Amino acid sequence: MPNTYRDVGVAGQQDEEDFVDILEERRLSSDLGFALRTFSPQLHKGSPPCSSAELHRAVLESQYLRYVTKEVAMETGSCEQEVREEVCGILGEMSQNLQLRFIRLMAYMMTKVFKTVFSSIFVNVEGLNMLQQATQENPVILMPNHRSYIDFLVISYIMFSYDIPVPVIAAGIPLAGMKIVGEILRRSGAFFIRRAIGSDRLYWAVLSEYVRTVVRKGFAPLEFFVEGLRSRTLKSISPKLGMMHMVLEPFLKGEVYDITLVPISISYDRVLEESLLAHELLGVPKPRESTMGLLKASSVLQENYGSM
Numbered sequence: 001m002p003n004t005y006r007d008v009g010v011a012g013q014q015d016e017e018d019f020v021d022i023l024e025e026r027r028l029s030s031d032l033g034f035a036l037r038t039f040s041p042q043l044h045k046g047s048p049p050c051s052s053a054e055l056h057r058a059v060l061e062s063q064y065l066r067y068v069t070k071e072v073a074m075e076t077g078s079c080e081q082e083v084r085e086e087v088c089g090i091l092g093e094m095s096q097n098l099q100l101r102f103i104r105l106m107a108y109m110m111t112k113v114f115k116t117v118f119s120s121i122f123v124n125v126e127g128l129n130m131l132q133q134a135t136q137e138n139p140v141i142l143m144p145n146h147r148s149y150i151d152f153l154v155i156s157y158i159m160f161s162y163d164i165p166v167p168v169i170a171a172g173i174p175l176a177g178m179k180i181v182g183e184i185l186r187r188s189g190a191f192f193i194r195r196a197i198g199s200d201r202l203y204w205a206v207l208s209e210y211v212r213t214v215v216r217k218g219f220a221p222l223e224f225f226v227e228g229l230r231s232r233t234l235k236s237i238s239p240k241l242g243m244m245h246m247v248l249e250p251f252l253k254g255e256v257y258d259i260t261l262v263p264i265s266i267s268y269d270r271v272l273e274e275s276l277l278a279h280e281l282l283g284v285p286k287p288r289e290s291t292m293g294l295l296k297a298s299s300v301l302q303e304n305y306g307s308m
Contacts (some may be wrong), residue, residue, distance in 0.1 A: 017121040026111050035108035039100065041165040042136045044218030046248070046257070051075050052097050059091060059206070059213050062148055068205040072170065079213065083202070088188065090206045093176070094191055096218065102187035103156070103166055110157045117272065120307045123158055132164050134260040139215045139222070141247050144264035145236060146225035148271040155223060156189060168214060170224035170243060179291045202240050211246040214258055221262075222247060230273075269306025 002256050026034060043049060050058075059065065069087055073080040114121060134140050144151055152169045159166050168189045176182040176192040186192070191210070214222050225249075228240035228255045 009190045018125055020125050021120040021122055022158065023115055023118065023121050026115060029176050031108055031111045031115075034111060035104045039103070039160065040161065041159075041163050043165060044139065045136050046138075047218035049219045050219050052095070052099075055078060055217060055219050056091065056095055057215060058217065059210050060094075061080035061086065062209050064246040065205060065209050068202065072202050080177065083196065087204060087206055088202055091210065093173070094193065094207065094210060096189050096191040097187050098166070098168060098189045099187045102184060103160060103189070105184070106153070106188045107160050110153055112215070113301065114157070117305050118308055119304060121154065121158075122307060128158070128162050128164065131262060132162065134262070135165050135221060138258045138260045139218050139250075140167075140260045140262060141215075141220055142262050142264055144223070144266055146230045146275055147266060147268060148228045148230065150272060151225070151266055152190070152223065152267070153302070159221075167223040168219065169259055170211075170222075171216045181291050208246045208249075211243065212250050212255075215247055215259065218256075219265060266308065268308055272300050 023036060065087060069083050070080060072078070073083045076083075131140070142155065152171065156166050156169070158164075166189055168191055171185065171190040171192050173192045173194045175185055175190065178185075182192075193207060194203065197207070211222065214220070224243045226239040226244065227237045229237070248259065250256045
């Protein structure tokens with residue numbers, strides 16, 4: 001019998017939503033067997049399968065990006081080919097390269113980590129069943145709150161566990177600069193966005209066309225943190241709406257029949273970065289993301305952070 005609990009509502013009435021601890025089964029079975037098991041998610045029925053390379057090519061060949069390339073070349077007095085090369089560079093820096101073997105690698109590594117640092121990870125099974133159905137019918141946009149670097153890892157882990165297509169994830173460009181780790185994240189579905197875009201018209205054009213193409217083609221669920229940054233106080237912060245405008249545009253223009261927006265709530269007994277957050281609240285600058293910094297932080301694996 002799986003470990004479950006029910007939310008207790010007003011006046012002690014029980015909510016009908018069951019939550020199941022996904023780590024319970026992981027503790028009783030092979031981690032390698034879990035990572036190598038058959039993974040056959042049902043894809044969006046309205047779109048033919050599309051590879052990362054085909055997605056990349058569709059963005060480059062889009063009429064919108066061709067138009068902006070010509071406009072920027074005229075405005076700056078540059079050769080159109082030079083601007084085109086800049087577009088290719090931006091897209092190469094940004095785009096994900098989702099591969100099943102790296103999803104399996106992450107599933108194996110995250111199983112080891114999660115079983116070590118968490119007592120349990122409870123998930124809403126009814127909600128996941130609804131999400132699985134939604135991914136077959138419409139483009140799906142996942143919008144979790146943001147409390148920890150673990151957030152996007154655990155969401156992909158849960159999707160893999162329940163045979164739901166693993167999402168492509170909007171992540172900060174500093175993560176791409178982490179040696180080895182950045183490439184693993186890219187091949188596990190992360191696409192990387194610069195922090196300060198400002199008025200860079202060309203970058204905005206590439207980013208918006210990339211996001212719209214992911215949605216139009218139903219390539220994979222698209223995940224972004226509507227708050228933009230991790231909350232340092234563990235309370236919700238004001239949303240950043242730029243990405244929301246991009247994901248909704250294909251629907252508003254009638255390019256897709258519908259879009260399913262999925263808000264996701266993630267809560268922790270303790271976040272792994274609790275000491276880091278405390279230092280930041282005291283005014284200590286946040287350390288730059290790096291592979292060496294990640295290795296130095298491996299001491300967190302010696303503690304138990306309760307439940308999610």
